[in-house]
Amino acid sequence: MSLYIFRRMREQVLGVTLALALSLLHCARPPALHAQGPIAYVVAPSAGTQREAQRMLRFCRWSDTTVVRDADFLLVVVRSSGSDPLEPSYDSLKWLRDAANGQLNDSGAQFHVYLYRIRDDLSFLQASHQSYDVDGSGTLGPFELPRHPLPGNRFGFFCG
16 A cells, blocks of 8 residues: 555656646746837938937837848938938938938938838838937937828838
8 A cells, every 4th residue: 555655646746846847948938039019220320320210219119120121111310401301212222321421410400310111122212201409418308299290101200
């Protein structure tokens, strides 16, 4: 009779040990990586515009990528004193980058934020453009809400 009890106790201990081991394995799995939201390819030619683009990515909970084909859209941030420094469309990323690099970027009075749709042929069509004054102290101020949202803009103002 004692041999039967011993075997039964051993089975119970093994069962509990197995259950504990499986639960620990389940807890030890790394969390699945998921993008926070849409994926942006960022064009920001200066240190200040890069900081503003990163701030926008965090605020909007967007992810970024270094591969244009992986992106849902282009996020372009430049500084300029002009009212609309970039064109509504570009045939190539090189031309868009050249235009962005041609802006004042370190001394412009306003940030200009563009969202461009990526076409199948890797040309780009402007979906949104918003501008706002650069804070004179050099610190980043809060985002302003638009007075008139752009019609047909699936991105909304900044985030959407």
